[in-house]
Amino acid sequence: MECVFGLVGEGFAIVAADTSAVHSILLHKNNEDKIMLLDSHKLVAASGEPGDRVQFTEYVQKNVSLYKFRNGIPLTTAAAANFTRGELATALRKNPYSVNILMAGYDNESGASLYYIDYIATLHKVDKGAFGYGSYFSLSTMDRHYRPDMSVEEAIELVDKCILEIRSRLVVAPPNFVIKIVDKDGARDYAWRQSVQDVTTAAV
Template sequence: MECVFGLVGDGFALIVADTSAVNSILVHKSNEDKVMVLDSHKLLGASGEGGDRVQFTEYIQKNVHLYQFRNGIPLTTAAAANFTRGELATALRKNPYFVNILMAGYDKDIGPSLYFIDYIATLHKIDKGAFGYGSYFCLSMMDRHYHQGMTVEEAVDLADKCIMEIRSRLVVAPPNFVIKIVDKDGAREYAWRESIKDAGVAATA
């Protein structure tokens, strides 16, 4: 019952993801961060098989860093998205990764952008998007309430509306969500929306 969604606002992009690590009927964790800070001005939200998601996103992160070390300049968001799409396409007929990605970034001359990349290597630049079972509700909520030039407060309010809809409509809804934002000041965690604490964390606290 995973869900990752994001949108582009006025000078920023935002990605929200559930934090549940689930296998079949078992919940292993409820504080799994599925939105990776790719570099100083990029975020990568991923859903899919746990092993594929972790392995592939770390592989992309390290290669983005390697490019910057070798060339002295970071990849643009569009270039990073195209590189990611290329790696998924290369793996598709050999050892495919079952991972769906929303990549958000901020470029100095371009501004914020959001890219949709699915497990069969489809790439689109979008203003709003979602993956997972929660996308059925997120996309309809965003169609209703999203508009160009949203402020951070409006975007977070819309994200909260989507989270509440997911929690109330999905049969098995993820309880916790993480919200991350990227703008001219960089990529960072904005907030968590928690309804339960992780049992493992509570036991060791």
């Protein structure tokens, strides 16, 4: 029952993910951080098979760092997304990764952006996106309330609405979520939502 979603606002991008590590009917832990810091101004939120998710996102992170080390300049968010898409496409014909990615970043020239990359190497630049069973509810909620000129406070309120909708409608809903943001000041943790009360209080 994985849930990963994100959106782009006025000068920032936000991604949120559940923190449950599950196998079949077993919950192994409920504080798994599925949003990786790719570099100072990029985030990767991933869902899929746990081994593929961890291995592939770490592979992308190290190669983005290697590019900056070799060339002295960081990859743009678009370049990092295209590199990720290329690696998934190459693996698709050999040993495919079962991993879906939302990549959020901020570039001085183009501002904030969000890229949708699925396990069969489809790449799209989007204003909002989601993966997992929670996407059925988060996408419809964002379709209803999303605006491209949202402030950070409005975007967090929308994220909280998505979390509440997921928790109230999924048969087996993940209890905890992590929210991260990237803007001109860099990529960082924003908040953890660990109960319905947390979200209700934040939304008031």
